Amino acid sequence: MRAERVFAYGSAAGLLGDLLFGDPRRGHPVAAFGRAAGAVERVLWSDHRGWGALHTAVCAGGAAVAGGLAARAVRRSPAASVALTAAATWAVVGGTSLGREARAIGGALAAGDVDAARERLPHLCGRDPQALDADGIARAVVESVAENTSDAVVGALVWGAVAGVPGLVAFRAVNTLDAMVGHKSARYRRYGWASARLDDVAGWPGARLTGVLAAVAGGRPRGALTAWREDARLHPSPNAGVVEASFAGALGVRLGGTLSYGGRVEHRPVLNASGRSVETADVERAARLSRRVTWLALGVCVAGRALLRRGKS
16 A cells, blocks of 8 residues: 555544544553653753753654654555554544643633633643633633644644654654743753754644644635734744734634743733634634644645655656
8 A cells, every 4th residue: 555545544544533532541652752751851951952952862763763663564564554654643633632621611711610711721731820811711722722733733744744653753752842841941941942943843834734724714814814924923933923823813813912821921922913802702613723724634634645655756
């Protein structure tokens, strides 16, 4: 069976698995990778970019090599290759859990239980929930849904289309490392620099595809593209700015503004300033848009993999 068919069948099966089962509560492969990366950090940590780069190379490179060895071991069996691709896709994407957490917070807000919404928010993003009112929580959820649609779904599919199973697992490894050490705390400002920069590079194509598909699927293509063009570059992240601006324009809402992370206040630019304030009902709208973007991304990536193969033949 040709590689493009293996990817098409396997990635579709993996997304269906995520839709049906979501993430396992215990024994998730990404959690196992996180524990391994933490063990490597305990050995290598030093307040130096070089040691952080070595940590990134060992962890992300090890994940890519493991994925490559697994794919090589089953390459003679089409059924096993499809099953491996399906398992890898299911392991690295997190669209169902993303939507589930967003809807749980939205449901608490709709019921008027702001305290319950604050309690659940850390499951989805790193904001300080006590600093947020109901509308602020809803805005945080919409922004997190937008960013994680790229990070937890579309980016993985893009790299799976480019490099198969090694691409899937390597992207997720890079994204996980960025979440672990890529932030600008005193401990990780230098040590996590390489992980943060590599995540920016790896996430670049997926973020742009997410932005385009949000414009296509959101019902306001002109608004999404205008917000992307005018506001994305103002965001401190080269990738999150694209997807958040596109989602903001597609949903007709304003995102960005003052945020609080771990006691640190950030004043970010407003995205899609002509939109209205985020309301509780927009959480469900964002989750639905994320799901549409996911399935469109699968179609684009499968088609792209086929075209890549045709171009080489």
